[in-house]
Each structure stands twice: as structure tokens, then as C-alpha cells.
């Protein structure tokens with residue numbers, strides 16, 4: 078077997094040079110690949126990029142909010158029509174005469190809203206999977222606005238699995254008992270294989286067990302149940318009772334199966350990786366999430382290998398032995414994905430997630446030998462969206478910016494690829510390296526494998542404009558013709574890396590295992606020597622190894638410096654070229670614009686001259702007079718001038734005589750004015766005198782008013798004081814009256830008692846009658862007088878004067894004493 082890996086590397090090295098120059102075209106790359114490819118079995122195939130459309134059904138909420146306005150009509154299995162709804166920018170533009178309100182697009186195949194996951198899988202990537210199992214690389218990516226059903230298409234729901242779990246199931250069904258269980262061959266870099274020793278295999282197993290243990294026991298059951306019963310319920314139709322894949326019933330797969338059966342010594346090793354590109358950083362989704370102490374996820378870097386192909390460095394590749402195991406790992410990866418709640422999708426993918434499967438075909442006829450490796454990548458792109466529609470702010474806004482940027486670059490690459498086809502032979506810059514996503518997609522678009530695009534759309538009127546953009550993008554993508562290099566396992570043997578990281582070269586007659594075992598033997602010998610070595614020898618050996626290491630490091634450093642220098646020189650050269658081109662362009666432009674300016678000046682100058690000439694001519698025409706008329710007019714003017722002179726002289730004479738007369742008149746007027754002024758002065762003096770007298774009178778009157786006012790103020794304050802005293806007196810009197818009124822009530826009672834006693838006296842005897850009669854008389858008189866006093870109104874009391882007031886308290890006291 079030839080060491081095709083190295084040859085392929087050599088081919089791609091020239092490609093990487095093209096990349097350095099920044100001008101990479103399909104036309105550049107593909108012919109260079111052809112010499113290493115066989116022409117008999119595998120000729121390069123050119124076909125249009127397959128673009129499938131899937132239309133998502135309306136949700137209940139969308140139907141309720143009048144989103145269904147008949148925007149999307151599937152006319153046939155390949156043609157779909159889009160009609161702009163009211164309020165959409167497309168309709169408004171078409172009303173203004175920009176663009177149309179109706180668009181038609183063709184796709185490889187269109188799947189309506191009623192399409193099941195199974196039908197979709199069968200109609201799209203099943204053939205691609207056949208090629209993948211057969212050794213072909215493949216890329217499937219979904220594209221569409223947010224909430225269009227991309228994740229649903231790739232992963233599906235717990236009840237209805239998407240294309241990814243179905244693909245896994247199909248692959249494992251196909252392998253069906255031909256799994257390479259040693260698991261000591263691991264994918265390395267972009268297309269190589271690493272041979273692992275027992276310890277490394279055990280380490281890999283431990284990592285897998287640790288990862289799987291993060292799913293709880295309970296979850297494990299659920300995954301098993303859902304994978305086996307629910308999610309793979311539909312897939313079960315793919316699997317026969319005797320566990321033979323139904324997919325292989327297809328003619329081509331049957332061929333493949335026959336081929337495999339012929340070669341029962343071929344086994345498969347399945348490896349998977351899962352990572353996301355979030356805000357232009359690559360994160361491994363299969364590495365356990367960091368603790369709360371260290372919440373930052375470590376980002377991975379994208380590198381190019383010797384062949385010029387990009388790969389994610391330190392990405393975790395996991396060996397999987399069954400669909401169940403793969404589903405669990407997928408579930409763990411999904412948990413680590415960057416999802417967020419947006420206005421349009423409660424579980425919106427904020428990153429591009431790439432799930433890759435590498436299938437290693439291992440021949441175990443005599444000794445294990447890697448025949449080939451193929452890769453299937455399924456990419457769930459983040460939604461293309463307008464920031465304001467999803468109401469994005471803060472982190473969401475940043476995410477949207479990065480998402481839109483990488484999708485924009487993807488669009489540019491696809492447009493450039495299409496342009497490459499139209500301008501054969503011409504260099505077209507394809508900006509693959511401007512985003513991580515396109516950098517990793519590059520090999521698939523450049524012949525390394527088949528790419529297939531799934532466009533997801535919803536039918537909502539509110540997202541019509543974005544959907545239209547997606548459709549326009551897919552229309553361009555559909556025109557891209559892929560030139561796929563035939564890469565059957567037999568023709569593309571990967572480079573096998575030994576334990577020391579160096580490539581193991583082997584010829585067709587020596588199996589890889591033999592080579593590796595030879596190397597291991599040597600290593601074993603070394604190891605044995607070490608254990609039996611004396612202390613001095615061991616130290617010497619260590620010293621030896623240290624020297625080797627430093628020499629190795631130095632050579633690597635020199636290599637790196639060389640590469641850097643070359644790259645620097647290449648870039649410098651490129652920059653010089655660019656500068657030269659630009660300065661030439663600038664010079665040309667300057668000359669052109671100077672010429673143009675000169676021409677314009679000349680034009681303006683001529684125009685101004687002509688204008689001035691025309692004006693002058695018009696003026697001459699307007700003012701044209703015959704010579705005779707002109708002379709006659711001049712005569713008239715002369716006569717007029719003479720006449721004016723005469724008149725002026727007459728006027729001067731008249732002025733002089735009138736001035737003499739006016740001088741006399743002025744002298745007379747002055748005399749009379751002086752007399753008048755004297756009279757006025759006398760009158761003024763008299764008036765001033767009168768004014769002074771009046772002012773004095775006013776002053777004396779003001780003094781009188783002031784004194785009167787003072788007096789009246791005094792009187793008022795006196796009266797106020799008297800009033801206050803009187804009011805206090807009234808209050809006292811009122812209090813007295815109230816006291817007396819209380820006494821009156823008591824007196825009434827006493828009177829009643831007296832009259833009762835009188836009655837008793839009258840009855841008791843005549844002898845005491847004289848004494849009894851005298852006493853009541855005097856008492857009655859006193860009380861009646863007292864009563865009349867107290868019942869008198871306070872007003873009448875006030876009227877009695879101050880003398881009475883003074884005697885009141887003493888009277889009151891005497892009364893009370895009597896009582």
C-alpha cells in the first residue's frame with residue numbers, strides 16, 4: 078500500500094501556499110489534486126450543491142396572532158413561491174417600484190410542513206450517508222432565520238428524532254457487529270490517525286466513563302427509553318428484526334453490503350466530537366463544564382495541519398460503540414450549548430454547533446491496518462436575524478453581531494465560489510479564512526467532500542423579509558458547482574502517527590501493526606534497559622535524552638523561525654505587490670482625474686467666453702442707433718447743455734438778491750423776540766414765587782394732618798383698651814349669672830320643702846301657727862327678689878353700670894350665706 082497520506086500532504090502544501098498569497102480558487106486547487114487520484118475507479122465528480130428546503134408548520138400561537146397570510150406557496154417539489162405580505166418591507170419597496178412582491182425559488186427538493194422527520198431523512202441525507210460509509214467526507218449544514226426549525230431538523234425532539242440521531246443509528250446498524258473493539262486508533266489532526274498504547278486506550282475509556290457519569294442514572298434510563306422507544310421509534314422502521322439496516326435495501330447500499338460481506342475482515346471504529354463556535358470562539362462541548370470557581374470555558378484554537386486543512390486543536394474525540402452511547406454524549410454536549418431565550422425562540426441557539434463523526438475503516442485480515450477515514454459533519458448554524466426583531470440587547474446583541482458576521486462571510490464565500498465558476502482562469506478571492514466557521518468548512522467546499530445545505534423557513538408574515546434574504550442566499554448557493562474528489566478508502570490512506578507523534582512510514586507489504594510492534598519492541602527494550610541500568614548509566618541516559626530534547630527543541634525552533642520568516646517574506650512580498658499595484662492604480666487615477674479636470678476647465682473657459690460674446694452681441698443689438706440719428710441727438714444734447722448753463726446763471730443772480738432781502742428781515746425779528754423774552758422772564762418769576770408759597774402751605778397742612786392722625790390713633794387705642802376691659806367684665810358677669818342660675822334651681826327645691834313644711838305645720842297645731850307664718854313670709858320675699866335678679870338677662874345687667882359691678886361679689890356672698 079502506498080503512503081498516500083504523505084502525497085496528499087504534499088499536494089495540500091501547495092494549496093497552503095495559495096492560501097498565504099490570499100488568492101485561492103477552486104480552479105487553482107482542484108487540478109493540483111488530480112495527479113494523486115486514480116482515474117479508473119474514482120474520477121472527480123462535478124455537481125451542483127444540493128440545497129433542500131424545509132418549511133416549518135405554524136405553531137398555535139402563530140396562527141392566533143395572524144401570522145398565516147399565505148406568504149409561502151409550494152408550487153412543485155422543486156419550486157416555491159413567496160408572496161410579500163402587507164406591512165413587509167418587500168411589499169413597500171415593490172410599491173415604490175424597487176423589486177417585486179412575488180419571488181420564485183427552485184431547490185433540489187422542497188419539503189412541506191407536513192413532512193415527517195423520517196421522510197425528510199430519506200429524501201435528503203440518506204444517500205450522503207451511503208457515500209460517507211463508503212469513504213466520502215460530507216458536510217450538512219442548516220441555514221435559516223431564528224425559530225425556523227434548524228435544530229429540530231438536525232436533532233429533532235424527544236419524540237421524533239432528527240437527521241443526526243438517525244444518521245448515528247444508520248451507521249451503527251450498518252457496522253452491525255463489525256466494530257473494532259480495540260479502540261487503539263484515534264483520529265488525529267485533520268485526516269491522520271494516532272496509534273495508542275494500552276495505557277492511552279484505558280485513559281480514553283476513563284474519560285468517556287467520567288463524561289457519561291455526568292448524566293444521572295435516572296437520565297440514563299430516560300435516554301435509553303427515549304432513544305430506544307420514542308426518538309428512535311421512527312428509526313425502528315430502518316432496522317429489521319434481525320438487525321439488518323433497511324437503508325441497505327437500497328440498491329447502492331446493497332452493493333456496499335455485498336462488498337463488505339466479501340471482506341468480513343474489515344472493521345469500523347466510530348469517533349465523534351461536538352463543539353460550538355460562539356462569539357468567534359471555539360468551545361468543546363464534550364469537556365465537562367468548569368466549576369463555579371472557574372466559570373470561564375477554555376476556548377480552543379483553529380490550526381492548519383501540514384496539508385493546509387484546518388482543524389480544532391485539542392478537540393476531544395470520543396470513541397463510541399453504540400447509538401445509545403452516542404445519544405448520551407450528544408445529550409451531554411447539548412447541555413453545554415449556548416442557548417438563550419430570545420423574543421422569537423425560547424430555546425434559541427446562539428452559536429454554530431458542529432457535530433462530527435469520523436469513521437475509521439480498519440482491516441484485520443492479518444494485522445490491523447487503517448484503510449481510511451471519512452468524516453461526516455452536521456452543522457446547526459445559529460439563526461440569521463435582525464437585531465431589533467429579536468429585541469436583542471447586551472450579550473444577545475453581541476452574539477447576534479458575531480452570528481451575522483460569520484453568516485455574512487459564509488455568504489461571501491458561497492458567492493465567490495459561484496463567481497469562480499463564471500470567471501474560469503481568473504483569480505477570485507474567497508474569504509474562507511475570515512471566520513472560524515468558513516475556515517473549517519473550506520475543505521468541504523474545495524473538493525475534500527460533499528456539502529449539502531438545508532434551508533429552514535417558517536411561513537410567518539412577520540419574518541417575511543428575513544426569510545426572503547435566506548431564500549436569496551440559497552438561490553446563490555444552489556448555483557455553486559462542487560467538484561468532489563473521489564476518496565474511497567483504498568485511495569486515501571491516512572498518515573499513522575506513532576506514540577512519539579512521528580509519522581510511521583510503511584510499504585504495502587508490511588502491515589501497520591507490524592510496524593508499530595517493531596517500534597514498540599524497541600521501546601520495550603529501552604524500557605528494560607532502564608530498569609536494569611546502573612545509577613550512573615541511568616544518569617548518562619537522562620543526560621543523553623536531555624541533549625536530544627534540547628537539540629530537537631532547537632531544530633523545531635529553527636524550523637518555526639524558518640516558517641515564520643518564509644511567511645513574513647511571503648506576506649511582505651504580497652504587501653509590496655499590493656502597494657505597487659495600489660500606487661500604480663492611484664497614479665493612473667490621479668492622471669485620469671487631472672486630465673478630466675483639465676478638460677472640464679477648458680470646457681468651462683470656452684463656455685464663459687461664448688457666453689460673454691453672446692451677451693456683448695445682444696447688448697450691441699439692443700442699443701444699435703443709425704449714425705444720422707446719433708449726430709442729431711448729439712446736437713440736441715449740446716443745445717440742452719447751453720440752455721442749462723444759462724438757466725444756472727440766472728438762478729445764481731436771483732439767489733444773491735434774495736439773500737440780501739432776508740438779512741434785513743432777520744434783524745427786525747431779533748428785536749421783537751428780545752422784548753417778548755423779557756416779558757416771559759417776569760411771568761416766570763411771578764409763577765415761581767406762587768409755587769414756593771403753595772409748597773409752604775402744603776407742608777403746614779401735612780403737619781396738621783399728622784397731628785390729627787396721632788390724636789385719633791391714641792383715641793382708638795384707648796377705646797380698644799376700654800373695650801377689652803368691658804369684654805372681660807361681661808365674661809365675669811356671665812359666669813356670675815350661671816352661678817346664680819344654679820342657685821335658683823336649689824332655691825326652687827328649698828321652696829318646695831318650705832311649702833311642704835308649712836303644710837305639715839298647718840296640720841300639726843294652731844299654737845305654733847304665728848311663728849311659722851312669719852318665717853316663710855320673710856323667706857319668700859327674699860327668694861323672689863333673688864330669683865328675679867338672677868333671671869334677668871345679662872344685657873340688662875351690663876346696663877347697670879360700673880358701681881353695681883363693684884358691689885356684685887359682696888352681694889352674692891351675702892346671698893349664699895343666707896341660703
Ligand SMILES: Nc1ncnc2c1ncn2[C@@H]1O[C@H](COP(=O)(O)OP(=O)(O)OP(=O)(O)O)[C@@H](O)[C@H]1O
Nearest residue numbers: 133134223224225226227228229422425426459460
Ligand atoms: N417541522 C417541524 N414540525 C413541528 N415543529 C417544528 C418543526 N420545525 C420546528 N419546529 C418547532 O419550532 C420551534 C423552533 O424550532 P428550532 O428551535 O429548531 O428553530 P431554530 O431555527 O433552530 O431556531 P434558533 O436559530 O433560534 O435556534 C421549536 O419549538 C420546534 O419544536
